[in-house]
Amino acid sequence: MFGRVLVANRGEIAVRIIRALREIKIRSIAVFSDADRGALHVRLADEAEHIGPAPSPDSYLRLDRILEAAKKHGAEAIHPGYGFLSENAGFAAACAEAGIVFIGPSAESIRRLGSKTAARTLAKQAGAPVVPGSEEAATNIERARALAREIGYPVLLKAAAGGGGKGMRRVNAENELESAIRDASSEAERAFQNGEVYIEKVIEKPRHIEIQIAGDHYGNLVHLGERECSLQRRHQKIIEECPSPWVARHPEMREAMGEAALKIARAAGYDNLGTVEFLADNRGNFYFLEVNTRLQVEHPVTELVTGHDLVHLQLRIAAGEALPFTQKEISWRGWAMECRVCAEDPENQFFPSPGKIAQLREPSGPGVRLDSGVYPGWTVPLEYDPLLAKLVTRGPDRNTAIQRLQRALSEYAVAGIQTNIAFLREILDDSEFLAGNLSTEFVADFLARRKPRTAPPPELDSAVALAALAHYQTARQRGTVAAEVEGSRWLNEGRGQLLR
Amino acid sequence: MKWQVAVDDRTIEIDSGQLASVTEVEPGVYAVLLDGASFEIRLTETSQGLSAEAGGRRFTVEVRDPRDTSRGFRGSVGSGRQNVAAPIPGKVVRVLVKVGDVVDAGQGLVVVEAMKMQNEMKAARPGRVIEIRAHAGDTVAAGDTLAVLE
Numbered sequence: 322m323f324g325r326v327l328v329a330n331r332g333e334i335a336v337r338i339i340r341a342l343r344e345i346k347i348r349s350i351a352v353f354s355d356a357d358r359g360a361l362h363v364r365l366a367d368e369a370e371h372i373g374p375a376p377s378p379d380s381y382l383r384l385d386r387i388l389e390a391a392k393k394h395g396a397e398a399i400h401p402g403y404g405f406l407s408e409n410a411g412f413a414a415a416c417a418e419a420g421i422v423f424i425g426p427s428a429e430s431i432r433r434l435g436s437k438t439a440a441r442t443l444a445k446q447a448g449a450p451v452v453p454g455s456e457e458a459a460t461n462i463e464r465a466r467a468l469a470r471e472i473g474y475p476v477l478l479k480a481a482a483g484g485g486g487k488g489m490r491r492v493n494a495e496n497e498l499e500s501a502i503r504d505a506s507s508e509a510e511r512a513f514q515n516g517e518v519y520i521e522k523v524i525e526k527p528r529h530i531e532i533q534i535a536g537d538h539y540g541n542l543v544h545l546g547e548r549e550c551s552l553q554r555r556h557q558k559i560i561e562e563c564p565s566p567w568v569a570r571h572p573e574m575r576e577a578m579g580e581a582a583l584k585i586a587r588a589a590g591y592d593n594l595g596t597v598e599f600l601a602d603n604r605g606n607f608y609f610l611e612v613n614t615r616l617q618v619e620h621p622v623t624e625l626v627t628g629h630d631l632v633h634l635q636l637r638i639a640a641g642e643a644l645p646f647t648q649k650e651i652s653w654r655g656w657a658m659e660c661r662v663c664a665e666d667p668e669n670q671f672f673p674s675p676g677k678i679a680q681l682r683e684p685s686g687p688g689v690r691l692d693s694g695v696y697p698g699w700t701v702p703l704e705y706d707p708l709l710a711k712l713v714t715r716g717p718d719r720n721t722a723i724q725r726l727q728r729a730l731s732e733y734a735v736a737g738i739q740t741n742i743a744f745l746r747e748i749l750d751d752s753e754f755l756a757g758n759l760s761t762e763f764v765a766d767f768l769a770r771r772k773p774r775t776a777p778p779p780e781l782d783s784a785v786a787l788a789a790l791a792h793y794q795t796a797r798q799r800g801t802v803a804a805e806v807e808g809s810r811w812l813n814e815g816r817g818q819l820l821r
Numbered sequence: 822m823k824w825q826v827a828v829d830d831r832t833i834e835i836d837s838g839q840l841a842s843v844t845e846v847e848p849g850v851y852a853v854l855l856d857g858a859s860f861e862i863r864l865t866e867t868s869q870g871l872s873a874e875a876g877g878r879r880f881t882v883e884v885r886d887p888r889d890t891s892r893g894f895r896g897s898v899g900s901g902r903q904n905v906a907a908p909i910p911g912k913v914v915r916v917l918v919k920v921g922d923v924v925d926a927g928q929g930l931v932v933v934e935a936m937k938m939q940n941e942m943k944a945a946r947p948g949r950v951i952e953i954r955a956h957a958g959d960t961v962a963a964g965d966t967l968a969v970l971e
Contacts, residue, residue, distance in 0.1 A: 679849070730877075777878055780856070782833055785828050793886075
């Protein structure tokens, strides 16, 4: 096993990895930007190295600086976490060249699975189900018609060079097809200088279900079951769970999806940890989406249900150990659910809310795990992801896990910045959510049916007023009445409301 | 003594005798017992005044000192000029109105991008645009005025 490992990341995931390293007595080396000198991961690490200014292209994405830091501190391996350089084949290759172990799959595997179209072709060849669609551009309208008929309406037109929804069109019937191809193609041409569009089947209200896989250097590959991550806002997950409520109702699906994921991993010669993502419809079909060649944000739900520490597993595999268990030895017990606590304002299109955390009370108690990257007094930088912490609960069944998550969120208090805590509590209270009726459109549907918030009970108003008065009188005695410093709070509140 | 405390847009009357039910348990954290019910209130001084967090809700609070007759609740959200400001640093993507436009409450005025997300700065109440300080492409700091309405 390694003696020294550099963590090329920040925030909660850097803290998570540093904890895993300390548990097995490996020295941890943190890296940090100007904005993160006082960050929790730097405070917790055994060693730390400054790598540049706050914007990530100048620091956390600078592979040269990170490799320099690794050499300076004598790191034998680098853990990239998620995001930043974690899925960068060039970084994996540069590590190998420098004689440092990249804790993840080989550069070659990352390349094979990194491009969506290459991964789709590989999945198809390996015999895994992919979303039915055309492999070539829909330029000939006759062929496009025949293909769309074969796939079945509604279909989706997608730009070949695409992303961000540009050049994307939903086509409900054949008489819309020709003009939709024309529109999508010209939009794609303008956006990407490439007017090619593909036809794909529309999966109505799909669930997002992913399979955790792990492989060693000796060809052993296993899956550790699924996670359902259908709850997303702005294409980012906010609540994840294991098992998936859908798989719990159809237990044979875990094996079917697990086998499909392993076929793809085998075809790619995959090792270390990875996640194969699928879309599932409500009729028992599932389709390959993409592979994430790294540790996933939501990995704790799998850890709580299987009992295996996935970061320890990554370290063992990278150090050349064989998988410590076989597929048969993996079992799933109970239910785990995670929610992402973010510095953002759900009442204002999830607008980020960086700033200083004036006060913080973190939840604990039975069945609660908190992977946090912040502390009271920490200023959440505006340069990075708004994720503050992942709150995960476990119980014998889904209902207990939800009750514990609700209870833990009620203990969670963050003052000074906006968070999505109240919003998460509303979702956990929703009858559709409780029934396990999830889809990637859940949050949009929920926002549409959501009831306006009721006025606070009068006794809460009175309690707030009393606390404010006590605070005011204490401040007066100390001679620090902020109210007399500047302006009226009414005026300031008026200004504040303009920002909402 | 009778005190008045504004909690959001509500005015709460308090007798200073009731203060016996409040205790500061941590700096800025107050435990309140009202008729046997227990509350925990977190107070933070912000640039926009005193902010309270309790029961998963957020409140804006202002205490009116009855001994200070020179001051009362001044201003209000209901009238006068409104300055529309950038909540965090970002870049102006688009200006949606021009000087002289009459706007409704909630109407978007300026689109600002920050942390790769676009956000519309809206009018809090109806008014007429009397000044626009933001231009597309401008970099703005938190608190910079983007537009002024009356």
